[in-house]
Amino acid sequence: MNSPAPKDITATLSAYVAGALTSQPPPAHREMARLHLLDTLAAMVACRDLEPAVLARTYAISLSGGCGAATLLATRQRAGLVDAAFASAMTGHAAEINDFIPSAFVQPGPAVVSVALAVAETRGASGAALLRAVMAGYELAGRVPKALGLGNLRRAGIANHGIGPLFGSAAAAAALLRLSPEQIDDVWTFCAQQAGGSWQWLLDVEHIEKAFVFAGMGARDGLHAALMVEGGFRGVRQALDHPAGWLRSGAFAGGDSDLAYLTDALGERSELPLTAYKRYPVGGPTQPAVEALLSLLPRIGGAPVEAVRIEMPGRWEAFRDAAMPALNLRYLTAIILIDGHLDFVSAQSLARMAGDGAVRALMERVEIAHDPAQEAAPGEPRTESARVTVRLEGGRRESAYTPHVLGFPSHPMAAADVEAKALELMAPGLGEGRARQVIAAVETIEELAEARDLIELIAR
Known part of the structure; x- marks a missing residue:
């Protein structure tokens, strides 16, 4: 520089x-x-x-x-x-x-x-x-x-x-x-x-x-x-x-x-x-850990969880201690393990993070740690990755490593991926038919005589 x-x-x-x-x-x-x-x-x-x-x-x-x-x-x-x-x-x-x-x-x-x-x-x-x-x-x-x-x-x-x-x-x-x-x-x-x-x-x-x-x-x-x-x-x-x-x-x-x-x-x-996409409704640096946890769910199969350890690069303390639900990896880990999935509403729920006893108890058993080995070398592009290890009752361990999430610049989403994400986000509010109209209109955006037509398509 x-x-x-x-x-x-x-x-x-x-x-x-x-x-x-x-x-x-x-x-x-x-x-x-x-x-x-x-x-x-x-x-x-x-x-x-x-x-x-x-x-x-x-x-x-x-x-x-x-x-x-x-x-x-x-x-x-x-x-x-x-x-x-x-x-x-x-x-x-x-x-x-x-x-x-x-x-x-x-x-x-x-x-x-x-x-x-x-x-x-x-x-x-x-x-x-x-x-x-x-x-x-x-x-x-x-x-x-x-x-x-x-x-x-x-x-x-x-x-x-x-x-x-x-x-x-x-x-x-x-x-x-x-x-x-x-x-x-x-x-x-x-x-x-x-x-x-x-x-x-x-x-x-x-x-x-x-x-x-x-x-x-x-x-x-x-x-x-x-x-x-x-x-x-x-x-x-x-x-x-x-x-x-x-x-x-x-x-x-x-x-x-x-x-x-x-x-x-x-x-x-x-x-x-x-420029990257967020595949999941959570902060960018928390996405790899979220993906690793979701990939582990079939192997965990609902078994009682004793502890979770997440290792990641970067400013790991910020995502261990974040007061905001969508940035707090301990909270996100707890709701994924308890619910068996991650949904948009729970990921943003301050009330649940503060008031759900089962979530609070599991958060206490989630450790977030820094892993220097995952850091990019000096002069190299910033990395976002995570290794998640879940210890189950009886001592069995399940582990997953996510080197990147689809949507990160090194592994971009294809057009079909972005359109599928958009449909998933818009259909609950607009209905599937109108959500597909928005996707079609943006697909031919350069042929649109009036850009304001997009505004009416997403209005409700």
Whole structure:
């Protein structure tokens, strides 16, 4: 890292975003973008009635008086443009089921897709334009945190999860608003002024603050930046190149910053192959352990469990002690073993984690440990794996190792896998027939004259 900073970062990024709607990305990248759009819409449908989503909608409607230009996604309610995008993004990340970029520690879909659809609805954009704006949004969401340095951000107490969606949302909005490169220069400076978010989200219990930091905040602030500039706001010229500007500040000087990453092969290499899907409704690093446990159920066969040991790389303590159910591996282990499966509702249930006596008792017998052997070598991509050993009554042990989960960048989901997941998430709320209509519409997104047609398909 610490490659020499390239010249004209501001102008390069601005030209890329300004040209996004007329670009011709490779078919493989457009297909990936299509699938991530579908995955995000499915998350919104599945999460619409969870508390973070309900609170965000109530708040957005209170600001807009129940009327406005844009739809709150997965509903037929309306609010002002920014308020609607904010509430939709909170809905998309109201639970742990949306996509993520593990190499950047960001979850781009809820914010980027919400902003893109809100602007597309109000400006009459086509499906092809929507798709390209989403692609530009994912590009900035993934590149900015890695350019600043993941270690630098962590040491500064700034959450990648807030920074990436902010710039990604701004890029998607700026593209659809058809701002000029010179105007987009100013978008970046207003993004820099709003860049924030704290790792305090790890202490969140109810997924409300987390949904705000990971999705709602970035959607709101990124869209604000683009709309302010459209309205004539101006700021520091060449903000990302100025030696006294935000990008060159002490927090990001040295360490693991890599400013060249911002523009390296921009428009050729994509962040989309580095974007993962969550196969299960739980936090990304807990997925391998969940899959290993599920694979062990037939071998356990309902036998009494004495103890469980889970070994994993990374920040294992966070997932041992998490106050949030979908991130707490001891809780997830207990409900899988007790229920014989994992369902969306139980994975998010704070009430069950706190009040189910049988679950609490089994959680006490689950040990989470760090396994250095599972860590990636220096300079290698982040790994997510787990080894689970279950000790049964009488001393018998059953063990499973999951080196990866289908959906991780090294082992991506095929289109059929993503569509099956989307159907599973959407059918309970929309019915199977309409859920299949959503899948079909996204499959031919580039032929859609009005991107707003997608909004009606997921509304209820």
